[in-house]
Amino acid sequence: xxxxxxxxxxxxxxxxxxxxxxxxxxxxxxxxxxxxxxxxxxxxxxxxxxxxxxxxxxxxxxxxxxxxxxxxxxxxxxxxxxxxxxxxxxxxxxxxxxxxxxxxxxxxxxxxxxxxxxxxxxxxxxxxxxxxxxxxxxxxxxxxxxxxxxxxxxxxxxxxxxxxxxxxxxxxxxxxxxxxxxxxxxxxxxxxxxxxxxxxxxxxxxxxxxxxxxxxxxxxxxxxxxxxxxxxxxxxxxxxxxxxxxxxxxxxxxxxxxxxxxxxxxxxxxxxxxxxxxxxxxxxxxxxxxxxxxxxxxxxxxxxxxxxxxxxxxxxxxxxxxxxxxxxxxxxxxxxxxxxxxxxxxxxxxxxxxxxxxxxxxxxxxxxxxxxxxxxxxxxxxxxxxxxxxxxxxxxxxxxxxxxxxxxxxxxxxxxxxxxxxxxxxxxxxxxxxxxxxxx
Amino acid sequence: xxxxxxxxxxxxxxxxxxxxxxxxxxxxxxxxxxxxxxxxxxxxxxxxxxxxxxxxxxxxxxxxxxxxxxxxxxxxxxxxxxxxxxxxxxxxxxxxxxxxxxxxxxxxxxxxxxxxxxxxxxxxxxxxxxxxxxxxxxxxxxxxxxxxxxxxxxxxxxxxxxxxxxxxxxxxxxxxxxxxxxxxxxxxxxxxxxxxxxxxxxxxxxxxxxxxxxxxxxxxxxxxxxxxxxxxxxxxxxxxxxxxxxxxxxxxxxxxxxxxxxxxxxxxxxxxxxxxxxxxxxxxxxxxxxxxxxxxxxxxxxxxxxxxxxxxxxxxxxxxxxxxxxxxxxxxxxxxxxxxxxxxxxxxxxxxxxxxxxxxxxxxxxxxxxxxxxxxxxxxxxxxxxxxxxxxxxxxxxxxxxxxxxxxxxxxxxxxxxxxxxxxxxxxxxxxx
Numbered sequence: 001x002x003x004x005x006x007x008x009x010x011x012x013x014x015x016x017x018x019x020x021x022x023x024x025x026x027x028x029x030x031x032x033x034x035x036x037x038x039x040x041x042x043x044x045x046x047x048x049x050x051x052x053x054x055x056x057x058x059x060x061x062x063x064x065x066x067x068x069x070x071x072x073x074x075x076x077x078x079x080x081x082x083x084x085x086x087x088x089x090x091x092x093x094x095x096x097x098x099x100x101x102x103x104x105x106x107x108x109x110x111x112x113x114x115x116x117x118x119x120x121x122x123x124x125x126x127x128x129x130x131x132x133x134x135x136x137x138x139x140x141x142x143x144x145x146x147x148x149x150x151x152x153x154x155x156x157x158x159x160x161x162x163x164x165x166x167x168x169x170x171x172x173x174x175x176x177x178x179x180x181x182x183x184x185x186x187x188x189x190x191x192x193x194x195x196x197x198x199x200x201x202x203x204x205x206x207x208x209x210x211x212x213x214x215x216x217x218x219x220x221x222x223x224x225x226x227x228x229x230x231x232x233x234x235x236x237x238x239x240x241x242x243x244x245x246x247x248x249x250x251x252x253x254x255x256x257x258x259x260x261x262x263x264x265x266x267x268x269x270x271x272x273x274x275x276x277x278x279x280x281x282x283x284x285x286x287x288x289x290x291x292x293x294x295x296x297x298x299x300x301x302x303x304x305x306x307x308x309x310x311x312x313x314x315x316x317x318x319x320x321x322x323x324x325x326x327x328x329x330x331x332x333x334x335x336x337x338x339x340x341x342x343x344x345x346x347x348x349x350x351x352x353x354x355x356x357x358x359x360x361x362x363x364x365x366x367x368x369x370x371x372x373x374x375x376x377x378x379x380x381x382x383x384x385x386x387x388x389x390x391x392x393x394x395x396x397x398x399x400x401x402x403x404x405x406x407x408x409x410x411x412x413x414x415x416x417x418x419x420x421x422x423x424x425x426x427x428x429x430x431x432x433x434x435x436x437x438x439x440x
Numbered sequence: 441x442x443x444x445x446x447x448x449x450x451x452x453x454x455x456x457x458x459x460x461x462x463x464x465x466x467x468x469x470x471x472x473x474x475x476x477x478x479x480x481x482x483x484x485x486x487x488x489x490x491x492x493x494x495x496x497x498x499x500x501x502x503x504x505x506x507x508x509x510x511x512x513x514x515x516x517x518x519x520x521x522x523x524x525x526x527x528x529x530x531x532x533x534x535x536x537x538x539x540x541x542x543x544x545x546x547x548x549x550x551x552x553x554x555x556x557x558x559x560x561x562x563x564x565x566x567x568x569x570x571x572x573x574x575x576x577x578x579x580x581x582x583x584x585x586x587x588x589x590x591x592x593x594x595x596x597x598x599x600x601x602x603x604x605x606x607x608x609x610x611x612x613x614x615x616x617x618x619x620x621x622x623x624x625x626x627x628x629x630x631x632x633x634x635x636x637x638x639x640x641x642x643x644x645x646x647x648x649x650x651x652x653x654x655x656x657x658x659x660x661x662x663x664x665x666x667x668x669x670x671x672x673x674x675x676x677x678x679x680x681x682x683x684x685x686x687x688x689x690x691x692x693x694x695x696x697x698x699x700x701x702x703x704x705x706x707x708x709x710x711x712x713x714x715x716x717x718x719x720x721x722x723x724x725x726x727x728x729x730x731x732x733x734x735x736x737x738x739x740x741x742x743x744x745x746x747x748x749x750x751x752x753x754x755x756x757x758x759x760x761x762x763x764x765x766x767x768x769x770x771x772x773x774x775x776x777x778x779x780x781x782x783x784x785x786x787x788x789x790x791x792x793x794x795x796x797x798x799x800x801x802x803x804x805x806x807x808x809x810x811x812x813x814x815x816x817x818x819x820x821x822x823x824x825x826x827x828x829x830x831x832x833x834x835x836x837x838x839x840x841x842x843x844x845x846x847x848x849x850x851x852x853x854x855x856x857x858x859x860x861x862x863x864x865x866x867x868x869x870x871x872x873x
Contacts, residue, residue, distance in 0.1 A: 055586030078734060110746060114729065120556050120603075120624075129580040132565040133572060143561050145660060149483025152660075158668035162735065162861070165556050166603065166624040171862035174729045180743050183729035183864045184632050187554070187624040188604045195621060202639065208726075223582060224564075227590045228598030289645070291550060291611040291620035296508065296599055305617065308546065312645075426599070427608030429620050 013205040017438060019278040020102070020266035021378045022095025024088040024217075026062035026259050026365050029071075031095065035382050037364075038390045039411040043243035044365050045257050050221050051125075058235040060242040061221045062259035062366030064088060078175050081159045082168070083121035088262035088371070089169035089217035090176055096213070097177060100266040100278060104178050113181030113209040114173050115200035117192025118262075119218030119370035121164035122225070127155040169217045169262075181209040187370060189425035190330070192216050193263060194373030198287035198433055200267050210272040217262035218370035229258060234334060244394050246367075248331035248360035249338045249406045251399035256332040259366030263374030265381075282381045282435045285418075286317030292428030299336060299424065303344030309430040310348045310420065317434045319418065321349040324356055324434070326383055326419040328376045329406075331360025331392065332367055339401040341422065346404070357414065359407040363393040373423035377433055380419035384437045388413050444641045446870070447716040448530025448704030449815045450522040450652075453803050454490030454697050458525050462812070463819050467846040469830050471681040471802050473695045479660060486672035488680040489658040490697030490804030492518065500524045501613055502536045511596045512609065513557045514698065518809065519606035519654035520613065522700035526650055527614060530704040531716060534614040541615070542714065549618035549646035550611045551637040552702070553629025553653025554603035555808040558661040567592035606654055618646040627768060628727075629653045630701060630811030631858050631866035635725035637705055638868075647707045652811025654700030666696055669735070669861070671772050682831060684805075686769030686798035687776050687842070689834040694770040697804030701811030703818065720821040720854075720870040724757065726750025730863030737775055737859055741782025744865040748786045748857050751867035757853060759787050762794055764826055764854040766817050769798040770805050771831075779859065780837060792839035795849065798829035810858050814868055817856035821870045824850055 021031055026044030028034040037044075044062045053059040072091040073079060079090055135148035162168070170185045182203055188195050193216025200214035220226070229235045236255035238245035247253040273280055290312065292305035299306070314320065330341055346353045361379055368375055383389055388411055395408040417437045424430045451458065454472025455465035465472070472490045481487035497509045497517045512520070527534050533542040571589030573579040580589075599605060604622040611620050619640050623633040630653030637651035657666065666672050673693035676683035685691040711718055728747040732738035752758060765787075767779055787794050799816055806812050820827060826849050829842035850872075857867035 052582045053586060055583050056590075057586075059586075109731070110728070113727075129568060130578050132561060133568060133578040133580065136565050136569050138569075141562075141566065143565055143660075145479045145481070146483035148561070148660060149481075149664065152664050153483075153668075156664060156668060158665075158670075159735075161665045161668060165626060165862065167626055167860060167862040167864060168734070170625070170729075170864070171734050174731050174863060175734070178731050180729050180731050180746070182727040183625070184636070184727065185624050185864075186621050187602075188607075188620070188622050189602055199621070199636065202643065206639065206643070223580075223585065224559075227585075227593065231590060231593055231595045231597050232599070233595070289619040289621070290546075291607075291617050293545065293611040293615050293617050295612065296511070296605060296608050297596065308617065425604060426602060427604050428611065429604060429608070429622075 014207055015270035016201045016204045016267055016284045017270050017273050018265050018281045018381055019268045019273050020096040020100025022092040022099060023263040023375055023378055024064055024067060024091045025261040025375060026064055029067055029091060038361055039388060041391050041393050042364060045242040045245060051223050053226060056226055057230045057237050058226060059239045060245055060257060062257055063221055064261050079172055081163060082172055083163040084219045085119055085121055085217045086169045086172050089118060090172055092262040092264040093173050093176060093213060096264040096266050109178045110180045111210040112179040113183055113203060114170055114179050114213045115184045115196045116170045117186050117196035117216035117370050118166055118169040119187060120166045122219060122222040124156060124160045125223060131155055173213060179213060188429040189427060190369055190372055191423040191425035191429045191431045192370035194421060194423035194431040194433055195289060197265060197374060197377060198289060198431055201284045201287055204267055204269050210269055212267045213264060214267050215264035215374035216371040218368060219260035220369055221258055221260050226258060246333045246363045247394040248333040248363050248392055249402040250395050251397035253333045253335060253338060255334055256362060257366040259368045261368045262371050263378050280438045282384055283438045284433060285436045286313035286434030288312030288432045290430050294428055296427050299340050303340045305428055305430040306341060306344035306424055307347045309432040313432040313434050321352040323418050324420050325416045326389055327356060327358040328380050328419060328421040329358050329360045330422045330424045331362055333362060342402045342404055353404060357389050357405045357407050359390055359392045361390050377421045380421050380435050383419055384416045387416055442642050443708035444638050444705050444722045445708050445711050446703050446719045446722060446818050447706045447711050448526040449818055450526025450529060450702040451812055451815045452492050452518055452521045453699040453812045454492055455803060457493055457495055457521060459529060459815055466799060466802060466827050467825060469828050473680045473683055473804050476658060478658060484663050485667055485674040487677045488683055488695050490695060491658055492698050495521060505613055511600050513600045514656040515554060515557050515654055516606050516609055518656060518698060518700035519552055519610055522654055522702040523610045523650060526702045526704050536613050543648060545615040546617045547647040548616040549637055549640050549649035550607050550616045550620040551633040551649055551651040552607040552610060553623040553633040553808045554606045555655035557601040557603055558659050559601055561660050625864040626860035626862055627807055627810055628858050628860040628864040628866045629808035630814060631868055632727055634703060634814055634868055635727060635866060638722050638725050641705055641707050647710050649705045650702050651705060652702035652814060653808040655808035656698030657696040657807050658698045662696060684771040684801045685831040686771045686800055687780060687836050687840060688832045689836055691771045691773050691776060694772050695804040697806050699806045699809040699812045701809060701815040703814060718873050719818045721873055723871045724751040724755030724869030726754055727866045734862060737778035739778050739781060741778045741785055744782040744859050745785035747865040748855060748867045751869045755869040761853045762855055764820055764851045765794050765796045766813055766856045768858045769800050771800060792841055795826050795841045797827040798832050798842060799827055801829060801831040813856045817854045817870050821851045821854045821872050824848060
């Protein structure tokens, strides 16, 4: 009853379409080249080079390679001091903006907003560690804060510090595009950019903007980022065989591989897209967002929050599980997630679960954390465009807990009209988006 | 469109723990800014801040959850204290307090703004000292750190500092399973979070939400960052109560503070049917973005003004309807001038008539904890009081409607607005029921 009232209400709201996409990933920096590599089952995972991780439990990662912001933005101007995550965001946004054929001069920029799910920047490692170690007093087992302040004032730099704030990618994109509409950044861990695109869609549905840039950017491939995940024992330690380390849904899965990058989409009300003859890539038809309210360290074992997010997204889309042609899984390759997610998909899809292909590109690209959801949503749109499913690589040993069709090891042609993308954050924030092939 | 009302206010601020303590101290003109006590600030150019009164976090969580308090950064604690106050104030029996909760957790959202949470320096450095470089003792040797240095850190170390943990702990403690989000847009976080929660209830994705934000910048890194950016006053270390002077000619910078401000928003019919005390109606929200510079607000205030006028339009109100304006008012001269330019754009020649409360003079700069301002706005509306502007003695604009003392007045429509370093702007409009 409630859902039918809700749907009637939503039918009066704007339809929202995707008109441009861009990404900077461990497997390349253009939509087409990365997509081809994903379909080919390549890997973007290799030995970590951004710092000396040789003795870390995990010394592999999926780094963005050979990326120069100046290839995308020749005059860096205010972006010269941008942090690594922001540089990724800028490159991805420039791609999406151009692909959508947007022109500043022809837009009401006050009606163009931005909603990102971007992570914090990397700590200024040398300055931070030197100040801390210089000021440590063994006698008191504590920092001498007066000494610390003296060293920090000398070593730390105002811009490098400011660029670590999680709203900086957003602020830089505003300068790049001139977008002056509603602007948000959310940081719900691994669910962030899915949530950002979902909430950006709601802003457009309601009519609070005509165009929204949605997506996320993140890099945690730095000594303290890897330290944090290694201490949680969340990362794969299969350092000898990087390409095979990320094994979503495989019986021998043993953790995720840390990636980095950015994904950006241009979202637009259908009316606005039509009026300017924009290329329409897909329509966003459903969004669900829930909390597990279970534990900060564990997902709900029955996937309660994940089930509720998928169910809500379906209800909002006015679809049933049999309408879903593909699920792009959160599929991190941790023991916990993949089993719980499988159970949640089965609970939602019932009899249709086994007939619905599910895959995880994290097997190839690693886990882009806050940026993961945006990159994965882009894959859903490309799967619809090309009627092909990216594979789950390294799926070699079957796990009784993971018994769905995961598109193992080889891309597959299939008619895809509707795709669902799942993202689940540490701490229990769950988000699901459903995209559909655009039809008048 | 469903109507949304405020039925609970939770606050921890330098002025007190609990919305009542905060409100009474605010009206009395108390200033919460003092010399920093949590660490020795002697090495910093600015040595004052607004610290929250001491509390034991164990007193604010269910007994069964006390173990989890070991993995809480200060910011998380502030959010939990504010949430406890908000639930109790709203008369909501959450599973934290009873076996028989009086709400449906699946229809209850949580939207808490947060900042970049700083690692406790002592905790991380104690671990780092086990991995000093042999040749340069003040350098961290990554080979040693990777091998065994990092094992000195508690396994859950990372989880203390993830910004979404404010919302995650609150959802777990109170069993809230609706939409949950964490907005991280510095000073604008709380207002954006409240605005988004407002929309989720309007559109029917939730019936209730706890929303706002919490942050503490009163730590070494927070003080260092804002000091380097020259945002802090360096001339009031001996006169902290006069330090933050919003819109005043003698303003020299702001002082950092810590706090949390959370509102309970509730769908109007649901609030009525449970006989809830209704403080005010949330009637308007808008957000906008500057496109000027990363480090400075647009001096014309053009974009910020659009957030305020947009929120009024959303509420079907006009600037003439506004009975109280609570701007960000940080006491940073360039930022204050930009904000005043925005207010002039919004109110035009009527600006000298609009009562303004500049509360940061008393609380300091609350960053993502600026939900405290939103709580103040709601309290002003429901109580019919205009909080004072204690340090605005020589207004930059000669004709500003500010008062050193609190005033009685019918506050039918109150706006609370903020901007962030980075250019995000947001405004909320509350109306008396």
